[in-house]
Amino acid sequence: MANFIKPYNDDPFVGHLATPITSSAVTRAILQNLPAYRFGLTPLLRGLEIGLAHGYFFIGPFAKLGPLRDSDVGLLAGFMSTIGFIVILTIGLTIYGAATFGQEKSSGNPNDLQTKKAWDEFKGGFFVGACGSAGFAFICLSSIPTFTV
Known part of the structure; x- marks a missing residue:
């Protein structure tokens, strides 16, 4: 388990852990399509x-x-x-x-x-x-x- 969880961008001072869930492309795609983060909306x-x-x-x-x-x-x-x-x-x-x-x-x-x-x-x-x-x-x-x- 320790091999999959590491500091975000290998920086231990960020305060965020990169896991296979939080750093996956699927998670980023879902979050970028939420209306709060989608580009071009008024x-x-x-x-x-x-x-x-x-x-x-x-x-x-x-x-x-x-x-x-x-x-x-x-x-x-x-x-x-x-x-x-x-x-x-x-x-x-x-x-x-x-x-x-x-x-x-x-x-x-x-x-x-x-x-x-x-x-x-x-x-x-x-x-x-x-x-x-x-x-x-x-x-x-x-x-x-x-x-x-």
């Missing part, structure tokens, strides 16, 4: 794509594990809880952006998330994408007939 599209992925899957735990899961309005309660959770996450993104970027002027690459304007676009895209995909998941789940035994 901050709005990054936020929209990340929001679409997250909002679609947030509704499931709220609808199936929530306190109203066995009632007639369990899916609606799960959807409303999902929207509330998305609002909380967007408020968290707002606070992070205000604390990190403050009132700085935008400079640099407009597709970089390291400016206040780009972060605001990212946050808006996340909110719209997450609410839209949660609504889509709600419509899909509400149209599935329930089976009774």
